[in-house]
Amino acid sequence: MSALVIVGTDTGVGKTVFSAGLTAALNATYWKPVQSGLEDATDTETVCTLSGVDVLPEAYRLNMPASPHLSAEDMGIEIDLSRLALPQVDGPLVVEGAGGLMVPLNRKSYYLDLIAQWQAPVVLVARTALGTINHTTLSLMALRSAGSEVVGVAFVGDPEPDVEQTIVEMSKVRHLGRLPYLGVLTQQGLSDAFSSIDVATIRRFL
Numbered sequence: 001m002s003a004l005v006i007v008g009t010d011t012g013v014g015k016t017v018f019s020a021g022l023t024a025a026l027n028a029t030y031w032k033p034v035q036s037g038l039e040d041a042t043d044t045e046t047v048c049t050l051s052g053v054d055v056l057p058e059a060y061r062l063n064m065p066a067s068p069h070l071s072a073e074d075m076g077i078e079i080d081l082s083r084l085a086l087p088q089v090d091g092p093l094v095v096e097g098a099g100g101l102m103v104p105l106n107r108k109s110y111y112l113d114l115i116a117q118w119q120a121p122v123v124l125v126a127r128t129a130l131g132t133i134n135h136t137t138l139s140l141m142a143l144r145s146a147g148s149e150v151v152g153v154a155f156v157g158d159p160e161p162d163v164e165q166t167i168v169e170m171s172k173v174r175h176l177g178r179l180p181y182l183g184v185l186t187q188q189g190l191s192d193a194f195s196s197i198d199v200a201t202i203r204r205f206l
């Protein structure tokens with residue numbers, strides 16, 4: 001079994017949309033271990049709609065759309081990292097984080113700690129929009145200091161060549177492509193847009 005972890009520089013950067021495209025491109029299985037917020041479509045439901053791939057059930061389904069540690073506390077529970085071991089599946093597993101790396105799972109551990117425990121390669125999803133140099137650089141520093149293997153950065157948004165190049169050069173990280181904002185998100189549209197992502201390089205880490 002080989003897993004790939006998709007993390008973001010922040011919540012709402014496009015991890016789920018990227019994960020849907022990547023899971024389909026790799027013919028993989030998708031897993032969102034901790035879902036906080038159940039009122040709108042969950043990330044797992046979105047991935048199903050956008051790519052029709054196999055998905056695993058979440059380990060934690062938390063009602064409140066907030067930081068996982070707070071959503072858990074709101075339900076009177078505490079997230080137990082020992083319940084979040086990577087599941088065994090046939091073929092590759094694409095695992096989506098929640099928010100950014102320094103999001104607490106409980107009062108002692110961050111998502112970053114769990115990712116380091118997994119010892120799986122990581123793809124960082126980053127916006128191209130203003131502010132991304134700081135967020136992306138800090139995220140890469142955190143991943144590297146935790147000992148995680150960084151596959152590269154996948155950008156989402158309108159092209160910002162100078163910004164993207166600055167991150168790649170100064171942080172010495174692979175550019176895995178840029179997913180544009182799609183006016184309408186459809187399975188075919190996402191699959192077509194994913195031709196701009198360097199799936200071949202990502203596959204080498206599996």
Ligand SMILES: Nc1ncnc2c1ncn2[C@@H]1O[C@H](COP(=O)(O)OP(=O)(O)OP(=O)(O)O)[C@@H](O)[C@H]1O
Pocket residue numbers: 008010011012013014015016017018043097098099100156157179180181182183185
């Ligand atoms: N490439 C894209 N084209 C069009 N819309 C997009 C794209 N990427 C993301 N979006 C939209 O932006 C919003 C946030 O994206 P997404 O849910 O993928 O973020 P996320 O990083 O997974 O957030 P979370 O931390 O909640 O898991 C969604 O409404 C999504 O449909």
Ligand SMILES: C[C@H](N)[C@H](N)CCCCCC(=O)O
Pocket residue numbers: 011012035036037064065066067068098099100102103
């Ligand atoms: C609710 C949201 N969509 C995500 N699932 C969780 C985001 C947690 C962010 C916490 C924070 O960085 O302040």
Ligand SMILES: [Mg+2]
Pocket residue numbers: 015016017043096
């Ligand atoms: Mg998501």
